Amino acid sequence: MFWSEDPFVRSALWNLNGIRHIVTPYAEAVSYEANEDTADMRDAVHLGLSQRWQTHRGSTENRRSLDWMRLDLETTWLSDDADSSVGAYDTYGPAGFVYNDPATPFLLRRNDNYFGMARDTFNGEYVWRVSDTFSMLSDFNYDLDDGRVQQFNVGVSRLVYPDISYYVGTRYLRPVMIPVDKDGGGIDYYEEGSNSFVAAITYRLSPRYVATFSQEYNFDYGEAIRSDLTVVRQYHRMFYAVSVSFDDSLDRNSLMFSIWPQGVKELAVGSRSHAGLTGSQWED
Secondary structure: OOEEEEEEEEEEEOOEEEEEEEEEEEEEEOOOOOHHHHOOOEEEEEEEEEEEEEEEOOOOOOEEEEEEEEEEEEEEEEOOOOOOOOOOOOHHHHHHHHHHHHOOOOOOOOOOOOOOOOEEEEEEEEEEEOOOOOEEEEEEEEEEOEEEEEEEEEEEEEEEEOEEEEEEEHHHHHHHEEEEEOOOOOOOOOEEEEEEEEEEEEEEOOOOOOEEEEEEEOOOOEEEEEEEEEEEEEOOEEEEEEEEEOOOOEEEEEEEEEEEOOOOOOOOOOOOOOOOOOOOHHHH
């Protein structure tokens, strides 16, 4: 980890009181040896660079440090990547789980049909905390093999003090095949790429319960294609979550249970995407 600090940076417009720049490089290499060809898995090399721009906010008596901006960049190379990034109709290409759900980590091999990214990729994520109640978020997935953006998300998050927060944004997915029927006589051809509107709202029901509901509306299909409802419960230093998901894009409905200790979401059993819904004041 490398860092530099300038305590003399001041801005009333951006609410800045000093800047600290933290750079953290990281790497991961994975190799497999299978005794059956049908269960062969891909070797992978994963390199990344995480950057944080931190500042101080709050009154003199209650000054706190926070991430003003965050930029994470990473790339993944595979030993035997897929031939195409776009699959047949009604699929999201060779890595449907990764492209469909941005909460799925890029190298999550345990729950993915293809054991990780199916193509050599370059990925990025950017978060800008404009104020204590408003943030801008964006992420992308770029295919190094064919030189095209496979996924791009951008949106804003707003906290309505003290119990409600919401997110609205858009999502572009290239690996989606859209059937086109010009004259009502059947499918004439397929188009690559799809655009969606994504919205989510989180509500703190009580000091120990938090609920969130999200929905994705696809402009090309002209209907909502995914809905999720999650309830999180705190038990002292542990968090439990139950989530119901209806995903028409993959023709899949699911019920998921998760558990993770406070402050260590990496030890979660089940999906890690629910960690963080309760707010940093609970989980950190």
